[in-house]
Amino acid sequence: MDLIPVAEALQRLLEGVGPTRAERVPLAEAGGRTLASDLAATRTQPPFSASAMDGYAVRAGDLANIPCDLKVIGEAPAGHGFSGTVNSGEAVRIFTGAPLPQGADTILIQENAERAGDVMTAKQGAALGTYVRPAGLDFDKGDVLLKAGAILDYRALALAAAMNHAQVSLRRRPRVAVLATGDELVEPGEEPGPDQIVASNQYGIAALVEACGGEARRLGISRDSQTEIAGHVREALSWNADVLVTLGGASVGDHDLVQATLGNEGMELSFWRIAMRPGKPLMAGHLGPMRVLGLPGNPVSSLVCGHLFLRPLLAALLGRLEKAERQEQAILAAPLAENDRRQDYLRARLHHDEAGVLVATPFVQQDSSVLSCLAAADGLIVRAPHAPALKAGDTVAVIRF
Ligand SMILES: Nc1nc2c(c(=O)[nH]1)N[C@H]1C(S)=C(S)[C@@H](COP(=O)(O)OP(=O)(O)OC[C@H]3O[C@@H](n4cnc5c(N)ncnc54)[C@H](O)[C@@H]3O)O[C@H]1N2
Numbered sequence: 001m002d003l004i005p006v007a008e009a010l011q012r013l014l015e016g017v018g019p020t021r022a023e024r025v026p027l028a029e030a031g032g033r034t035l036a037s038d039l040a041a042t043r044t045q046p047p048f049s050a051s052a053m054d055g056y057a058v059r060a061g062d063l064a065n066i067p068c069d070l071k072v073i074g075e076a077p078a079g080h081g082f083s084g085t086v087n088s089g090e091a092v093r094i095f096t097g098a099p100l101p102q103g104a105d106t107i108l109i110q111e112n113a114e115r116a117g118d119v120m121t122a123k124q125g126a127a128l129g130t131y132v133r134p135a136g137l138d139f140d141k142g143d144v145l146l147k148a149g150a151i152l153d154y155r156a157l158a159l160a161a162a163m164n165h166a167q168v169s170l171r172r173r174p175r176v177a178v179l180a181t182g183d184e185l186v187e188p189g190e191e192p193g194p195d196q197i198v199a200s201n202q203y204g205i206a207a208l209v210e211a212c213g214g215e216a217r218r219l220g221i222s223r224d225s226q227t228e229i230a231g232h233v234r235e236a237l238s239w240n241a242d243v244l245v246t247l248g249g250a251s252v253g254d255h256d257l258v259q260a261t262l263g264n265e266g267m268e269l270s271f272w273r274i275a276m277r278p279g280k281p282l283m284a285g286h287l288g289p290m291r292v293l294g295l296p297g298n299p300v301s302s303l304v305c306g307h308l309f310l311r312p313l314l315a316a317l318l319g320r321l322e323k324a325e326r327q328e329q330a331i332l333a334a335p336l337a338e339n340d341r342r343q344d345y346l347r348a349r350l351h352h353d354e355a356g357v358l359v360a361t362p363f364v365q366q367d368s369s370v371l372s373c374l375a376a377a378d379g380l381i382v383r384a385p386h387a388p389a390l391k392a393g394d395t396v397a398v399i400r401f
């Protein structure tokens, strides 16, 4: 069977994936989540012309000849506007955030004024409108400032609050069940038998899911038994998982039972085996409404495939605005041999040289079981199938973690 190009696999994976349903969530619980609909301002901000500094509300025309004396006729702290009018020759003591009184058009900061009783001496002039924030400087009622699909990061969250939304309509977090498979695996903290290793991927994938706005549920480790794997698949279905991610058992060995088991459970296979390294045995399908992403067992293969496929799948389920992987150009620090038919993803350190140019240094060790290099890498060098040999100083495409 031919290996499928990465771009085609990604396109097929995302085909027909729509966003999860919307739910109303209190703003305090909305951080990091995704808006389901556009958010418009319910009020104008600032709602009135306001002072941007502590000082005196004056008429700019009164400051034509400096120094000059103005009569202080009242005070306007934030939250308590002055109700009178500032006429020529008058000033109001004002504080940052207070509404600009009627008649005044300019703020003279207190550093440029001297006060004696109810007389203020202006020591410097101020151009018309200085330190006045006009009403609507930030936004007007009805302005759509956050779009459906935007992530409510700390900045967007503050803006939603300023727009006076106590609740927001968000996409339900996609549910992702994560199943590790293999007789050789034990959970971290357990004592492995003589032929066993500690399983790692399920923790990495679950963390990736949470970081991408999903809700992860680790189903534990299934032995290499069709009955046991099937039991976990049903568990994922009864949890109403949007996605089941299986780890391992995806290749061609006698004990690689995941695909066959899923097939017996009714999974429709979308594709299997991708022209990429690591990650060749990646598999995708769906079992009723539940998408299935079968990742290879090698830890680096699982996590690189998670980065390249699971992240965009979660973005699509959340209806997020930015889905495409951003590639950058970097200068190679070491030569690379000609590539074979699989698109290569090489773990690399990235840094900026003295001239500010991005430099990529591939790790010598690229075995797909070596997690330490993945954790130390800043990104991946991407090499197209059959890319020619490169020397140090040549340009490569990179993606950052
Ligand atoms: N004859 C062939 N053999 C293999 C091929 C092939 O095309 N022909 N493909 C190789 C490639 S590429 C990969 S990648 C691996 C992936 O195979 P599986 O997805 O079936 O993974 P396993 O065999 O179950 O495990 C591979 C490796 O990873 C370890 N593993 C599994 N799960 C975990 C986990 N949760 N945490 C940590 N480590 C895990 C497992 O012990 C194995 O060492 O197949 C090649 N073989």
Ligand code: MOO
Binding pocket: 276, 277, 278, 279, 280, 281, 296, 298, 301, 368
């Ligand atoms: O594709 Mo496997 O993921 O090379 O190691």
